Amino acid sequence: MSEVNAPEARRQKPGTPSLLRELNDRAALDLLLTEGPLTRAQLSERTGVSKVTVSQMLARLEDRGLVMVAGEQAGGRGPNAALYSVVPSSAYVAGLYVEFDQVSAAIADVTGRRVADISVDPNGADDPVGMVRDAMGQACERAGIDFSDLSAVVIGSPGVLDPRTGAPRLAVNLPTWHEGVPEALREVLHTPVVIENDVKLAAMAERACGVAAGLDDFAFVWLGGGLGLAAVMNGQVRRGVGGAAGEIGWLPVHGAPLPAGNEHPSKAGLQAVAGGLAVQTLAAEHGFAGATPADAIKAALADLADNPRGQGGAFMDELAQRVSIGVAAVCVVLDPGLVVLGGPVGKAGGAQLAARVTAGVPRLCLAGPTVVPASVPGEPVLLGAMQAALAQARAGLLGSLGTVSD
Numbered sequence: 001m002s003e004v005n006a007p008e009a010r011r012q013k014p015g016t017p018s019l020l021r022e023l024n025d026r027a028a029l030d031l032l033l034t035e036g037p038l039t040r041a042q043l044s045e046r047t048g049v050s051k052v053t054v055s056q057m058l059a060r061l062e063d064r065g066l067v068m069v070a071g072e073q074a075g076g077r078g079p080n081a082a083l084y085s086v087v088p089s090s091a092y093v094a095g096l097y098v099e100f101d102q103v104s105a106a107i108a109d110v111t112g113r114r115v116a117d118i119s120v121d122p123n124g125a126d127d128p129v130g131m132v133r134d135a136m137g138q139a140c141e142r143a144g145i146d147f148s149d150l151s152a153v154v155i156g157s158p159g160v161l162d163p164r165t166g167a168p169r170l171a172v173n174l175p176t177w178h179e180g181v182p183e184a185l186r187e188v189l190h191t192p193v194v195i196e197n198d199v200k201l202a203a204m205a206e207r208a209c210g211v212a213a214g215l216d217d218f219a220f221v222w223l224g225g226g227l228g229l230a231a232v233m234n235g236q237v238r239r240g241v242g243g244a245a246g247e248i249g250w251l252p253v254h255g256a257p258l259p260a261g262n263e264h265p266s267k268a269g270l271q272a273v274a275g276g277l278a279v280q281t282l283a284a285e286h287g288f289a290g291a292t293p294a295d296a297i298k299a300a301l302a303d304l305a306d307n308p309r310g311q312g313g314a315f316m317d318e319l320a321q322r323v324s325i326g327v328a329a330v331c332v333v334l335d336p337g338l339v340v341l342g343g344p345v346g347k348a349g350g351a352q353l354a355a356r357v358t359a360g361v362p363r364l365c366l367a368g369p370t371v372v373p374a375s376v377p378g379e380p381v382l383l384g385a386m387q388a389a390l391a392q393a394r395a396g397l398l399g400s401l402g403t404v405s406d
Contacts (some may be wrong), residue, residue: 021056021057021060022401022402024047024049024053024057025057025060025061025401026398026401027047028043028047028054028057028058028061028067029061029066029067029086029397029398029401030394030398031043031046031047032067032084032085032086033086033110033111033394033397033398036085036111037070037071037083037084037085038083038084038085039073039081039082039083039084040054040055040058040081040082040084041081043057043058043084058084064400064401065087065090066086066087066090066397067084067085067086067087068084068085068087069082069083069084070083070084070085071083085111086110086111086397087110088109088110088111088113089109089110089149090110090397091109091110091151091393091394091396091397092107092108092109092110092115092143092145092149092150092151092393093107093108093110093150093151093152093153093154093386093389093390093392093393094106094107094136094139094140094150094152094153094154094389095108095153095154095155095156095382095383095384095385095386095387095388095389096132096135096136096153096154096155096156096382096385097155097156097157097198097379097381097382097385098122098128098131098132098155098156098157098174099158099174100122100174101121101122102119102120102121102122103119103120103121103122103131103132103135104117104118104119104379104382105117105118105119105120105135105136105138105139105382106118106139106382106386107139107140107142107143107145107150108386108389108390110151110390110393110394110397112386112390114386115142115143115144115145116139116140116142116143117139117142118135118138118139118142120134120135120138126176127176128174128176128177128178128181129181129184129185129188132155132185133185133188133189136153136189147189147190147191148190148191150189150191151191151192151389151392151393151396152191152192152194152389152390152392152393152396153185153189153191153192153193153194153389154193154194154195154196154201154385154386154388154389154392155185155193155194155195155196155385156196156197156198156201156202156381156382156384156385157171157174157177157195157196157197157198158171158174158197158198158199158226158228159171159174159177159197160197160242160243160244160247161195161196161197161243162179162242162243163239163240163241163242163243165179165182166182166194166195167179167180167181167182167195168181168195169242169243169244170262177195181195182194182195192392194388194389194392196384196385196388197228197230197243197246198222198228198381199220199222199228199229199230199246199342199343200230200237200239200246200384201380201381201383201384201385201388202220202222202230202342202343202374202376202380202381202384203220203230203232203237203340203342203384204230204232204237204384204387204388205376205380205381205383205384205387206220206340206342206374206375206376206380207232207235208384208387209376209383210340210374210375210376210380211338211340211372211373211374211375212232212338212340215232215338216232216233216234216235217232217233217234217336217337218232218336218337218338218339218340219231219232219327219330219331219334219336219338219339219340219369220232220339220340220342220374221248221323221326221327221330221339221340221341221342221343221346222342222343222346223274223279223323223341223342223343223344223345223346223349224276224293224343224344224345224346225275225276225277225293225344226249226264226271226275226276227248227249227270227271227274227275227326228246228247228248228249228343229245229246229247229248229330230246231245231246231330231334231336233334248270248326248329248330249264249265249269249270249271249275250265250269250270250271251269251270251326251329252269252270253269253270253272253273253325255273256268256269256270256272256273257269257272259271270325270326270329273322273325273326274319274322274323274325274326276292276293276344276345278322279293279296279297279319279345280292280293280296282315282318282319282322283296283297283299283300283315284296286300286311286312286314286315286318287311288300288303288311288312288315292344293344293345293348294344294345294347294348295348297316297319297345297348297349297353298348299312300312300315300316301316301348301349301350301352304316304352316349316352316353316356317356319349319353319356320349320353320356320357320359320360321356321360323341323353323357323360324356324357324360324361324363324364325364327339327357327360327361327369327371328360328361328364328365328367331361331365331367331369332365332366332367335367335369336367336369337369337370338369338370338371338372339357339361339369339370339371339372340371340372340373340374341353341354341357341371341372341373341374342373342374342380343374346373346374347373347374349373350373351372351373353373354371354372354373355371357371358370358371
């Protein structure tokens with residue numbers, strides 16, 4: 001080594017051991033977060049480092065209060081191996097689903113275990129910040145934690161969100177949502193708060209643990225009171241320049257009135273053909289009534305089961321034709337291999353509706369995707385919000401493992 005390069009080498013060398021420790025600690029913590037309790041031998045196998053190094057990694061993580069012994073794993077001869085896990089209380093997250101008639105909230109520890117679930121009626125509240133704060137207060141009280149214990153809060157909400165600021169631009173069912181809501185919530189809750197479109201969260205929940213599990217490209221069509229689309233491409237949801245990608249209720253449809261700008265198309269475009277009100281009207285024309293579109297569909301399916309050639313089948317055929325128009329328009333642009341039908345109408349229609357749409361789309365365009373009903377149990381939007389909040393909290397924990405000096 002020349003004399004000129006020697007000082008530079010001396011400057012770089014002291015940082016190497018601490019950097020390696022940081023990378024090793026992050027790798028171990030990431031594995032424990034994603035795969036659950038592991039033994040030292042399992043961590044050694046997955047990280048590719050020696051058991052001695054793993055023991056040092058675990059000792060450092062234990063000193064930080066991030067890892068603990070969670071039990072033992074019985075083996076062959078010799079003592080049982082200790083199982084290590086992330087300390088559950090090292091971070092808490094909250095997910096919410098805010099609708100005009102209900103607010104659902106859940107809190108989980110960093111392992112993903114839910115520790116509280118609540119559902120409250122907003123009762124026409126015109127203060128969105130107070131409404132969320134009160135719901136969060138009840139959830140935190142039930143979980144036995146304070147606002148300050150939360151590492152991340154993600155709120156699922158209908159409407160269009162500004163992709164630059166995360167603020168609501170247009171929320172037809174929640175007219176009190178306004179541009180300053182995210183900042184006000186962060187100030188009140190003293191924790192990071194993100195508002196996300198409900199359909200996009202439901203799609204990511206489906207990708208995490210539903211029929212689209214592991215897929216990087218698919219289309220998720222929400223059928224309910226309103227209509228929505230989440231176009232998942234390369235594992236990410238397309239948002240558009242103004243956050244309006246996927247608002248297919250505005251899609252112009254032949255024979256229906258044209259939508260008018262930012263005015264919600266309750267009686268125009270695809271919304272007028274396949275939205276919740278249109279579904280209930282169509283069901284009534286075939287003799288099926290229900291308090292909700294989903295209830296009307298369930299009544300029609302019950303009739304179809306008893307009489308395959310009756311009005312239940314005729315209604316489902318017409319409903320599928322209407323949904324196929326929207327799905328075909330999506331397929332002409334995206335040509336996805338899989339289309340997932342979610343939302344209350346998609347869930348109620350189930351396999352009967354999906355099969356009819358699978359057959360109907362190729363009659364309208366060149367694409368021939370597989371169409372299936374959503375399969376995530378429970379409330380998919382709330383689940384998606386929880387998953388997004390967990391991802392933020394876990395990234396924060398990993399980021400907290402800064403380089404320690406030698």
